[in-house]
Amino acid sequence: MIDIASGHTAIDRFLADGYERVRGMSSHFAAALCGHLIRRQTELGIKGDMVEVGTFEGRFFIAMALGLAPGENAIGIDTFDWPSERVFDRFLANCAAHGLARDRFVAWKERSTKISPAAMRAKLATGTARIIHIDGEHEHAVLTSDLELAHAVLHPKGLIVLDDMLHPGYPDLVITVYDYLRRHPEMVLMCIIDRENVSAAAKFAICRADTSDLYEKDLMTTFARFHFIPGAHVLGHFTLVLTPQLVEVDLDWDN
Ligand SMILES: C[S@@+](CC[C@H](N)C(=O)[O-])C[C@H]1O[C@@H](n2cnc3c(N)ncnc32)[C@H](O)[C@@H]1O
Structure with missing residues (x-):
């Protein structure tokens, strides 16, 4: 396991002794970085709920939810029927086993494409979401719909985090993200969190261009x-890249 911590006590306890025991697909590296981002938001006074589309058995959900402050809620949206209906019971059991009290989260059994911004707002304890992790169906129309839903309820200083970007199994998903960024030029790809392996693929963190300073320098120094x-150049923005497998490149090409 890569030696990385979020700096948030409850999240780090779960990452050290629980995260890998909850079945799921997100990487430990990405969870630690996103946990750090939640801690940073709290320090900056950014208040809002956490939403995840594609909660599955709760691996990434529990890590993020443990980072929330009092009065903020976590909302897990999933059809909870894949690979069987039993996933819902396992999700609830995992939350209980890892210290996420039942009154701190909402388990929303629904297809994300059927949820309107108004219905979403009605579930948000604070009326807005400060971090939204999208990890549902990896298909153009669904991701477009999920991105627009997230955009509609996002805190002005909030983050949208997208899973399975640059995954060899979903090579065209980035086109959907570029389409979204072109429709919303006020948003930028703030950070690419590189993958650990083919099943724990890269995540993209998106925020408003006028708030990227809140996150970028802090991530660069801390990590x-x-x-x-x-880095990466994405639609005019210089995007930060963080990777668990930093390779030292010898640029002394004269030798
Ligand atoms: C890859 S799993 C999520 C893994 C989890 N986020 C983690 O980090 O361990 C994808 C989940 O998305 C759910 N899903 C797929 N399409 C969905 C949709 N349109 N609305 C809600 N959930 C969806 C599936 O039921 C499945 O549980």
Whole structure:
């Protein structure tokens, strides 16, 4: 396991002794970084709920929910029927086993495409979401719909985190994200969180361009040893890249 911590006590306790025991697909590296982002939001006074589309058995959901402050809620949206209906009971059992009290989260058994922004707002304890993790169906129309739903309820200083970006099994998903960024030029791809392996693929973190300063420099300093300095150029924004497998490149090409 990569030696990385979020700096949030409850999240780090779960990451050290629980995360890998909850079945799921998100990487430990990404959960620690996103946990750090939640802690940073709290320090900055950004208040809002956490939403996840595609909760499955709760691996990433529990990690993020444990980082919320009093009065904020976690909302897990899933059809909870894949690979069987038993996933719902396992999700509830995992939350209980890892210290997430039943009154701190909402388990919403629904297809994300059927949820309107108004229905979503009605479930949000604070009326807005400060971090939204989208990890549902990896298909153009569904991701487009999920992105627009997230956009509609996002806190002005909030983050949308997308899973399975640059995954070899979903090579065209990034086109959907670029379409979204072109429709909403006020948003930028703030950070690419590189994958750990093919099943724990990369995540994209998106925020408003005028708030990216709140996150970028802090991530660069806190996680300097994971910083891929060349970064990425995405639609006019210089995007931060953090990778668990930083390769030292020898640029002394004269020898
Ligand atoms: C890859 S799993 C999520 C893994 C989880 N986020 C984690 O990090 O461990 C994808 C989940 O998305 C759910 N799903 C797929 N399409 C959905 C949709 N349109 N609305 C809600 N849930 C959906 C599936 O039921 C499945 O549980």
